[in-house]
Amino acid sequence: MRLHRNLVFATIDALAEIFNDGKYADKVIEKTLKRDKRWGSRDRSFIAETTYDIVRWKRLYAEIAEVKEPFSREDLFRIFAVWCVLRGVKIPEWPQFEGTPVRRIKGKFDELSRTRKYRESVPDWLDELGVKELGEKIWTQELSALNTQAPVVLRANSLKTHPDKLAGILLEEGIETNKVRNYPEALELKERSNVFRTKAFQDGLFEVQDANSQRVAEFLDVQPGMRVVDTCAGAGGKTLHLAALMENKGQIIALDIYGNKLKELKRRAKRAGAHNVETRSIETTKVIKKLYNSADRVLIDAPCSGLGVLSRNPDAKWKLQPEFLEKINKTQAEILQQYSRILKKGGKMVYATCSILPSENDKQVQKFLKTDDGKEFRLLREKKILSSESGYDGFYMALLEKQA
């Protein structure tokens, strides 16, 4: 691979914004890619993938490069040189890379790789928490899986198509996919590409959605004609899936505390041809109270640490703080208590997170079942999905029934 100066400089600029200004990697990359219209798809994927790679391995690379935050431009070039050496990329003969100690880099890599927190590039506190919650063995396996680049998975929109048909349509647009065993609506890209540019996407034939994320709506056991409340709907990944499973029949009320996310949900629902979705922004608790005892099904896709989706979102390792986890644990408990009241007696509810930590998952559900509200519920089933076992994102889901 020959490195192009403007692509490397764009990557360094992006890293400076992510590491030093605390900006979100996806937003920074999106903005960076707009910088030069002449960049082709390979140039764009070089910038995106290299930036994500260096974000993922920040601690390891910084330790090898012997630099500390906040990083100067010179530091970022040293980190970049580490990336080159460890990836086997020829270091360009530019002044920024003069005197790169190739042998020393390799030696330090071998030495640091013996310690998990460096090898897997995680902050001390997170490494300690992972061990405490999951035990050494599972945490070590899981971290390694979560540091692997995530595959791109699509969900064929059954309101408009099915996986076999979609695979044929995408092939005509030059995109090869494979079906995914045991995930009936999923297609996995053989090679990464920007699927958002395809006509099939504009026509609402699919959504990009991780395979295990596709398990959540399925788990709720919805039927056409039901009244379903999706309480933490966000931009509607699961809402759209619910609409498809309900064949557009019945009613879905999609709630969130952020109106802008719900606006995006509306846009996506229109593209997907999902007509049975109504959005309501949770401005006061009245919005929730009005819905008490009214739903056949309730989905709580709770806000969480997002530790199960680190492979997609590597900068979360650096943005997460222990205080946030404490706060989110409280929010999850409150949400379970309040939103479970939306369910009718005899109805079913799913509590789900994209976390792998028991404190956000089964322990949260067990705690809820002991509360006054929770005593009305019975746990029917739960799934704890590890990324290291499934090859996709880590997820948790519990199906609960409100007893008649």
Ligand SMILES: C[S@@+](CC[C@H](N)C(=O)[O-])C[C@H]1O[C@@H](n2cnc3c(N)ncnc32)[C@H](O)[C@@H]1O
């Ligand atoms: C895991 S995300 C939801 C993802 C979404 N269901 C999807 O499939 O695309 C959690 C969502 O909960 C929302 N949220 C946070 N606190 C909330 C609260 N107290 N009530 C309702 N929604 C909340 C966040 O804005 C976020 O959109």
